[in-house]
Amino acid sequence: MSMKTNAQVTSPPDPNVTRPELRRAAxxxxxxxxxxxxxxxxxxxASALVFGPLFFPNETPAVALISSLGVYGSGFVVRPIGGYVFGRVGDKHGRRIVLIVTLSxxxxxxxxxxxxxxxxQIGIWAPMLLVVLRLVQGFGAGAELAGASVLLVESSPVRRRGLFGAIVAMGTNSGIFLATVLWTLLTLLPDEAFLSWGWRVPFLLSIVTTFVALAIRTKVRESPVFEEAKERRAEVAADKSDQPSILVEARRSTKSFLLALGIRMGENSAVYLVKGFMVGWVVTTTGIDSSIVTTGIMIGTVIGFATVPxxxxxSDKLGRRPVFLGFTLFQILFAIPAMILIDTGNPIIIAAVFAVFVGGPLPNLYGVESSWLVELFGSKHRYTFMTTIKEVGSVVSGGLAPVIAASLVAVITDSxxxxxxxxxxxxxxxxxxxLFAPETRGRDLTTEVDAVDERQPLQ
Known part of the structure; x- marks a missing residue:
């Protein structure tokens, strides 16, 4: 786990990507x-306020909420499947075409x-169609974030990969911020107007983002790393003995998988705990208005726009490991003080705690992870392994962490x-x-071997 400097390792040449092309990719x-x-x-x-009464009106409020959340969860069930399928396509046919399809x-x-x-209006067909649309969303989303990271990092200048990888985290910040602002404004409408048409507005406006993104994405150049890897594979295509299956490659990458999964779980669990479980738990235990928590989240999101880049x-200067380790240690050390501060019941302090989480470790762990995991895997199956790690990690940590927390709180109340x-x-x-993953800053992304197994010393 030595921490060598860039001077000790010869950096590979920058990808042959012009500034306009890189800007479009970003x-x-x-x-x-x-x-x-x-x-x-x-x-x-929408699950809490809209989908229950509009799509499950014959159920009690509690059952309707559970049903709408169940539909929401169905999207997560297919995300690993979509990630694997599109990851395989992306490794074989290119990152760009997959990202156009998933965005659409x-x-x-x-x-x-x-x-x-x-x-x-249409009876049972309404919730059934809602499930279908959630499945389509989840299947596409399974390869979107990983693919965006792979394409952008593979196209970036070697010494600026960390910065460009963080742009994906900036996008997640933007999406949360815009959705929260739009929803907050629309809830100011009279209840009848909000339930009849107001809730639909942000969903419909998403098509604007889609068209703009597609207009840019269709002009994005394919990853030069993929193009080089494709040419290299074509040269040895006749020798089938040099073409191990994806299962063989996966077994070879077991150590990389486990290390990347740990990194992903550490980052992703906090997102679901803080922005999901803790929101309801804090409102219930302290009795404060939910707007206090959402205000803290919105402030933290704004802070994230400055901290993430x-x-x-x-991370381009010091390396991926020290920055990730720094935020992880902060998260561990801040957990108990954060709970003590929340326990005061002071609205300003509680909002500040959420702002610190949302503006500090949450987006920045993901920002560093975006470039680190791309560099960790070899070029041959990078997209497939990235999507698998991200989606399995999301299911395990994002699914388990809130459930474990809720179960413990239910048993050990008032604490x-x-x-x-x-x-x-x-x-x-x-x-x-x-701690056990290698430093990958400046690594040659065209190599097919994982960073964990690479013989040459890393930084």
Whole structure:
């Protein structure tokens, strides 16, 4: 785990990508990740207030909420499948075509939700169509974020990969911010207007983001790393003995998988714990208005627009490991003080705690992860392995962390320490992954071998 400097390792040449081409790749990645997280945020918000009464009106409020959340969860079930399928296509035929398809799927499905008739209009077909659209969204989203990271990092100058990789995290910030602002404004409408047409507006507006992103993405150049790898594969295509199967490659990459999964779990679990579980838990236990928490999240999101590019650049200077480790340690050390501060019940302090989480470790861990995981895997199956790690990590950490926290809180009532323990435990997965993963800053992305198995010393 030595931390060598760039001077000790000869950096590969920069990809042959012009500034306009790189700019288009950056914008398309930003808008694509924005669309995905707009969808994620909008559906989460609509589940509690809209989808229950409009699509499951014959159920009790509690059952209707569970049903709408179940539909939401169905999108996550197919994400790993979509990630694997599109990842394989991306490794074989190119990153660009996959990202055009996934963006189209997400945009059409999100707009479709905004156009859906309600249960009162078409009966049981309404919730059934809602499920279908969520499945389409989830299948496309399974390869979007990983693909955006792969294409952008593979196209970036070697010494600025961390900065450009962080752009994907900026997109997630943008999507959450826009969805939250739009939804907050629309909830000011009279209840009748909001339930009849107001809730549809942000879903329909997503098509604007889709068209703009598609207009840019169709002009984005294919990753030069992929083009070189494709040429190299064509030269040895006649020798089938040199073409190991994806299963053989996966077995060879077991160590890389486990380290990347730890990194992903440490980053992703905090997102679902802080922006999901803790929102409802804090409102319930302290009795404060939910707008206090959402205000803190919005402030943190704005802060993230400044911190994410800064720490992305810092990872280009110091390396991926030290920046990721720094935020992971902060998350571990801040967990207990954060719970103590929330326990005061002071609205300003509580909003500040959420702002610190959302503006600090949450987006910046993902910003560093975007370039680190791309550099960790070899070029041959990079897209497939990236999507698999991201989606399996999301299911395991994003699914388990809130459930474990909720279960502990249900058993041990009137106490904040179970929440702090869960935060620390999952952050520790990221800590272990980061401690044992190699530094990859400046690595040659055209090599087919994983960084973990590479014989030459890394920085």
């Amino acid at each position: 914008w398309s990645s930003w808008l694509g990740s924005s669309l995905e997280y707009m969808d994620f945020t909008l559906y989460t918000l 799927m997400m945009g059409i499905a999100t707009m479709g939700i905004g156009l859906l008739p309600t249960y009162a 800064y720490f992305g650049k810092l 904040w320490w179970p929440v702090a323990i869960v935060l620390i435990l999952f952050a520790s997965c990221g800590l272990l992954g980061a």
